[in-house]
Each structure stands twice: as C-alpha cells, then as structure tokens.
Amino acid sequence: MKLLSFLLFLCITLLTLFAIADEDFVGKTINGLLQEKIQDNRIIVEQEYSSKSKFDKIKSAQDKIDSIIVEQFEPKNSSFRVRVNYNDGKAETLSGRYVSYVMAPIAARYIKFGDVIQQSDVTTIKVRIDSLNSEYASELNEVVGMQAKTYIAAGKMFKINEVTSPNVIKNNDPVNIIYSSGVINLKTVGIAMGNGAVGDMIKVKNSSSGVVLLGQIVNKNTVKIGGENE
Numbered sequence: 001m002k003l004l005s006f007l008l009f010l011c012i013t014l015l016t017l018f019a020i021a022d023e024d025f026v027g028k029t030i031n032g033l034l035q036e037k038i039q040d041n042r043i044i045v046e047q048e049y050s051s052k053s054k055f056d057k058i059k060s061a062q063d064k065i066d067s068i069i070v071e072q073f074e075p076k077n078s079s080f081r082v083r084v085n086y087n088d089g090k091a092e093t094l095s096g097r098y099v100s101y102v103m104a105p106i107a108a109r110y111i112k113f114g115d116v117i118q119q120s121d122v123t124t125i126k127v128r129i130d131s132l133n134s135e136y137a138s139e140l141n142e143v144v145g146m147q148a149k150t151y152i153a154a155g156k157m158f159k160i161n162e163v164t165s166p167n168v169i170k171n172n173d174p175v176n177i178i179y180s181s182g183v184i185n186l187k188t189v190g191i192a193m194g195n196g197a198v199g200d201m202i203k204v205k206n207s208s209s210g211v212v213l214l215g216q217i218v219n220k221n222t223v224k225i226g227g228e229n230e
Contacts (some may be wrong), residue, residue, distance in 0.1 A: 026059045029068050030082055034098055036065075037073045042102055042139065044126065047080070049096040058084055058094060061120040065186075071171045103207065104136065104157060105143050111152040116166050117143050127156075135159050165197035177204055181226040192223070 006130040025095050027047075034045045041173060049055040058065075064086050071093065072081040081095040103124035111121055121145060137143050146163035169192045179186040193203040196217045205212050215223040 025062050025106045025154070026055070026065070026068070026084075030080075030094075032084065033068065034073070034080060035069050037070060038075075038100070044103070045098050046101065047096050047098040049094060051094070054092075054094055058092070061086070064088070097154040101126045102129055102138050103127075104132060104138050105140050106157050107152045107154050110154050111148050113148055113151050115148045117146050117148060117163065119144050127157075135161065136173065137163075165199070167195045167197055169202065169217055169223070170195050174221070175204055177206060177213065177225060178218070178222060179225045190223075 002134050021164060031045060033049060034047060035041075035043075037068055038045060065083045066087045068082055068084050069078060071083045072079070072095075074080070077097075078099065079095065079097050081093055083091055083093050085091045102123050104127040105122045108121055111117060115121070119140075122140060124140070127138075132138055137160055143158045143160040143163055145166070147166040148162065149164050150162050152158065154160060171192060171194055173192045174191055175192050176191045179188075187197065188206060188208060190204040190206045190213075193205055193212065196202040198217050200217050201214055202223060203212055203214055204225075211227050215225040218224050
C-alpha cells in the first residue's frame with residue numbers, strides 16, 4: 001500500500017513538472033530566437049506580446065507546433081514577429097516587443113579611494129539598456145583590476161570616470177629607461193619622478209647623467225624614451 005501511494009505521488013509530481021516545462025516551451029523558444037538575432041551574450045532579452053490571448057492560444061496548442069521562425073526583427077524599435085507552423089500545415093503569426101537588459105556591475109562593498117578593485121568587490125544588477133547612461137560601466141572588465149579615483153559606496157554603480165588604470169610606477173621608483181630612435185637602441189637606469197599607469201607619459205631622471213626625460217610607461221619597471229614618443 002505504501003509503495004502504491006509512493007508511486008502515485010511520484011507520477012503526479014512528474015506530470016506536474018512536465019506540465020510546467022511544457023508551459024514555457026513557446027516563450028522559451030521565442031526568447032532563444034531573439035537572443036540569436038541580437039548576437040550578444042551580455043544582453044538579456046524579455047519579450048512581451050501584442051496579444052496575450054493569442055499567445056495563450058498558441059501555447060495551449062504547442063503540442064501541435066512543428067516549428068517557430070522569426071519573420072521580422074527590428075532592433076530600432078525593439079519589435080519582432082514570429083511565424084508558428086503547425087503539424088497540419090496551418091500557420092499563424094505572433095508579434096511583440098522586447099526589452100534588453102545587461103548585468104551592470106555595482107560595488108559589493110565600500111571601496112576606498114586608491115583601492116584596486118577585485119572581483120570580490122563587485123556584484124551585478126539587471127539594468128535596462130535604454131536606461132543605462134553611457135557614463136556608467138556596463139561590463140565587469142571595465143572595473144575589475146581598475147583603481148578607484150574616489151570613494152564608492154556599496155550598492156552604487158560605477159561611473160567610468162571614477163576608475164582608472166592602476167599606477168604601476170610610483171614617484172622615486174627605480175626604472176629601466178629605454179631610448180629608441182631609428183637603429184639606435186640604448187638602455188640605462190633612472191628614477192621615476194611621478195606616478196603613472198601603463199601608457200601614461202612620465203618624467204624620469206637618468207641616474208648617470210641627472211638629465212630629466214619624458215617617456216611612456218611600458219610596464220611596471222620600464223619607461224620608453226623616443227621612437228613614437230618623440
């Protein structure tokens with residue numbers, strides 16, 4: 001008796017799960033087709049239909065669906081139209097609009113001025129693309145590994161101008177100085193006369209001659225003089 005009750009419970013549970021899974025078939029298929037059209041895995045799409053009753057009708061007959069294809073896709077106004085083909089040769093169309101979101105980075109903790117932002121310092125929040133101002137970071141790689149130029153409160157979105165590439169050379173650091181001009185390539189040592197990140201221009205003093213030169217930071221201990229910097 002207990003075994004029979006258990007088997008009956010199991011069957012009901014499985015049928016319920018299958019029904020829930022089947023209920024999402026049409027919506028998930030359309031969503032997947034829209035994602036393919038956008039061709040950007042950073043973007044999350046949520047669609048709405050022009051006629052919910054028509055969508056419900058199609059969903060109720062989804063066991064008779066042969067295929068669903070996108071007939072029209074208009075990114076400018078975020079609209080779409082799909083054609084639903086049935087096994088009996090009949091077809092009908094369903095139109096709607098979609099909303100695009102991204103998982104924008106926000107501070108997971110209070111970040112102090114000068115902190116180099118780590119992966120653990122950042123979490124994400126779903127934000128509509130059309131409401132995301134271009135002054136805010138929309139990707140993790142725009143903030144992780146960067147240095148905070150100000151204090152950033154927990155839960156706050158990152159402004160692009162609030163972070164910068166971290167300084168790899170600091171004032172008074174010993175550096176290698178490379179001079180390049182045509183076929184001439186010289187290497188000497190010197191002292192940094194300021195702070196800077198890779199790509200920044202910085203003054204360095206030649207330790208031998210005492211001459212102050214302006215060069216570009218190549219890495220954490222090298223500054224290049226001449227060449228493209230001349």
